Amino acid sequence: MGRYLLRRLANYLVLVVVAASLTYFLAGLSLNPRLKFEGRNPPVPEATITKTLDDYNMNPDTPVVVRFAHWAGDIAHGDLGRTIDGDSVNDDFGRRVGVSTRLLLLATLIGSVLGVAIGALGAIKQYRFFDRFSTLASFFVLAMPVFVIGVALKIGATALNDGTQTIKVLGEYDSQYAGQWGLDALVNRAQHMLLPALTLILVQVALYSRYQRSTMLDVLGSDFLRTARAKGLRRRAALVKHGLRTAILPVVPLLVYNIVLLFTGATFTEKTFGWHGMGELLVDSITKQDVNSVAAVGLFTAVLVLIAGLLSDLLYAALDPRVRVR
């Protein structure tokens, strides 16, 4: 097991390096940071633009290989470079990871628990009303792009609010509560959190429940479950201890991958509701022609895939005794 994991890790590391480099080259070749400074009023002198771009290691006239070498050297020292606005990418990342974590923590927790529960219940009550309803509902949710769900919720909330501001549709908190963690501030944050969290929960529940349902259906017909009942276990105990525990295993990698990758993957949710997290950065860095941030996001995502891969292997081994024996 240890050696297997090590080999996986080495392979993953190579992939991460190659993927991050490729992302850098693509971004360096196709984005033009000069556009950000040109056409300003008052116009910025050409020499100043070039100087700034050189300082940020973003000058499109420098060969991309040279820029890459510079960037890679900085990365080796743990420095992700500077954003197009002149800030440190590291600081920007720190802030944004915090925002994304606050948004995702609760939503993923509720989403995965609910998704697994609804899926399992749907399998147990196959073709009954609950099953049909939840299957149909998840079909609809999965057929909708996330921004459609988000905007629809926004429209719904505006109608519900009816002029008041009970459900907030934009931002993480109101500006007067910045940096505060008192009761008022928490309530304010909760008001802001409701819609984006709901969006993420809906999507996750729909996805996980579909999978949980099908793995659970597989397990329900199995011999060991009949044996468990035959030895005198109650239906509920047999279903949870022997059924759900087995049926949840194949869903674990899916859960892990999805949850870990949501850090940069909650793009639509964060954009729709104006949360300044990692997902928002993914889109904004490209529209701002911010090569260094794009490359950093690419690197970060590749690392997330690596973490998710290892984590799901480990979790799988922890949950499934059959793997440990091997």
Add this chain to the structure above:
Amino acid sequence: MSVQQPPVADPAPAPVPVPVETDKGTPRRTGRLRLTVRRFARNRLALFGLAVLVLLFLAAYVGPLLTKWDYKTHDFLNFMSGPTADHWWGTTQGGIDLFALTMRGLQKSLVIGLLVGVISTFLSATVGAFSAYFGGWVDRVLMWIVDLLLVMPAFLIVAVMSPLFRGSSWLVFVALLAAFSWMITGRVVRSMTFTLKDREFVKAAKYMGVPAPVIIFRHILPNMASMLIIDAVIQAGAAVIGESGLSYFGFGVQPPDVSLGTVIADNTNMAATYPWLFFFPAGCLVLIGVSIAFIGDGLRDALDPNAAHAKARAPRKKARTARTSRKDLKEGAAS
């Protein structure tokens, strides 16, 4: 999947036995196609999905002929009008008829979905089958590329490359979408090819001197046709959603062209006050997604009755579970 069941299917790519004049008394053999159609027709949701999709196609191509407005004409007397007898779905901020605009977007979205579905399935079939059939370093190289493409964030890459195809045709965008959606199925095809390539009919062909590409396209791939058809449908659905997401941020279909994603994006900021601007195009998008999902589900039941959904999606082998799930990560990641 269906490989294991010894199918009626002969290896030749003509799975529909022509009913030769049947004698009275002997029961007529039911062709595979006929059987599939019958099974599909029994599934009410799938039929509903098919009907909706056909209607959408009809609407997209016939609809614009029925209204006097077209998607480029500004009606300077009606800005942001609600749905009226004149403008069925209202008008946008620029006075463009929303129905004509949405139908135009619908055309593009449907075509993109269709193309990406076909191209990506073709890619996965070819790469997967060649990889497994030749094995050795071909296999290793191709699978490494698959791994790499899975590690690279597809959304980011396509978005980053969008300035490159800004001036060129939307077909480049289609190619990019397809290039990032074939990998998982490629793996599945590869593992199915491994089991097929030792079967007698493949060996026979090989020893008769049939060249490898012919064996792959004539004898191996037709044997997983059902899986590939289902996959193409599912990929088409995913492509429509993926395309709309990229276009929504301006990274996809570019201005002279419109797709449902751009139509929605142009109008979301006014969605709260003028909801129809959002609900009509978004409704079309959701209808495409739902109908394709229903069709895919119905096709799976019709073509692959023995494969429980779970088996088709979550192989039990440990080594593969982690990988398989990346498909869902790709599907679900862009929340």
